[in-house]
Amino acid sequence: MLEFKKIINQKITLINRANLSFNYNLLNQKVGKSKIMSVVKGDAYGHGMKECINTLFKSGSRDFYVARLEDAKKIRIQFKQVKIYLLSGVITPNCCHQIVKYNIIPIINNFEQLEIINKFPKKIIYILHFDTGMNRLGFKIDQIDKVKEKVKTNNIFSLMTHLTSSDDKDLVNSKYQLNEIKKINQFFNKPLSIANSAGIFLSKSYHLDYVRPGKSLYGINPFYKKSFGLKPVMSIYAPILQVSNISKGQSIGYSRTYIAKKNQTIATIDFGYSDGYLRGGSSRGKVFIDDISCPIVGRISMDLITIDVTKINKEKLFIGRPVEILGSHQTYEEIAYETGTNEHEILISLGKNSKKVYI
Secondary structure (H helix, E strand, O other): OOOHHHOOOOOEEEEOHHHHHHHHHHHHHHHOOOEEOEEOHHHHHHOOHHHHHHHHHHHOOOEEEEOOHHHHHHHHHHOOOOEEEEOOOOOOHHHHHHHHHOOOEEEEOOHHHHHHHHHOOOOOOEEEEEEOOOOOOOEEHHHHHHHHHHOOHHHEEEEEOOOOOHHHOOHHHHHHHHHHHHHHHOOOOOOEEEEOHHHHHHOHHHOOOEEOOOHHHHOOOOOOOOOOOOOOOEEEEEEEEEEEEEOOOOEEOHHHOEEOOOOEEEEEEOOOHHHOOOHHHOOOOEEEEOOEEEEEOOOOOOOOEEEEOOOOOHHHOOOOOEEEEEEOOEOHHHHHHHHOOOHHHHHHHOOOOOEEEEO
16 A cells, blocks of 8 residues: 555556456466456456556466457557457458457457458457357357357357356356356357356366356455455545535535534535436445544535535645545445445456556
8 A cells, every 4th residue: 555645635546467467366276277368358347457467477377358359459469478369359341450469369249250250361369259148249059050150260259158147156047058068068069158256266166177257356255245365456435525514404515405404514525416326326335534434424426525524523624635446445346335336346446546556
């Protein structure tokens, strides 16, 4: 952690490289012989793609999943010795030119993409994605015969599918999907991948040849309120802009949604929904000053949040004083619950306007 005096007067996001490396190594030990394909889509879940890849590369990761072609190209320019997998696959023939130029392995999700690949004059290695229940992307199970006719077996790197409800410990559907992708692979005999973060911790039977951890790399335990020893990678601080006193019966914020039931000391901090703290946390969420929880009171606005600091010593309340939005006292899970969303949305959005500092 940076010294306290170095984060005064700043809206700042701290990214802990050591914790990211720790999580990767913990996952690597967990999956044994299975190979980790690190998921860095969404700017590494809001943590900064290039910096996180650099840390993961030093930790031993050589395989990275992204969602967008532009991200894949950016990675290749900086990292020559890694494999890059493109979840969105190919959309136009021009995508194929870019994939060959930047040595990218696309995921092929449907016959339209397969046709584009097949018509391209140069060989492209790809991953076949089968839909075993998610119903988003992927070839359907009843299309196997047609897929077999159109694929070039030597061009297939591996097969993958995506678990629908492993986060919910749904063993019935997860086992069904595992059995289906194994059945499908009888026709192809290629390496297999099914496990996301939750799949990794669900059972070693889901590890197969490759695993694709996303949120667990960044410190989120895959099952709610169950710890596996993963360490949080991000912490966020925002400064106090004003401290004032309000009397019993006065309101705070838009639409007067909060009415004080007693005299209170209120601090306004430089953070809001433009910084990714969802309005659903209005009068529900909390932040921390030292070890003391400070409830959010009133409606969260675009760039301001009001908090109850009545319990805080006045000497510790001053303009510029950093307030912990996310950190050692509060997890992604808790903020997600308080704002009515999931950890992924918090990861992607929270602190997006803050200066990132890698420590």
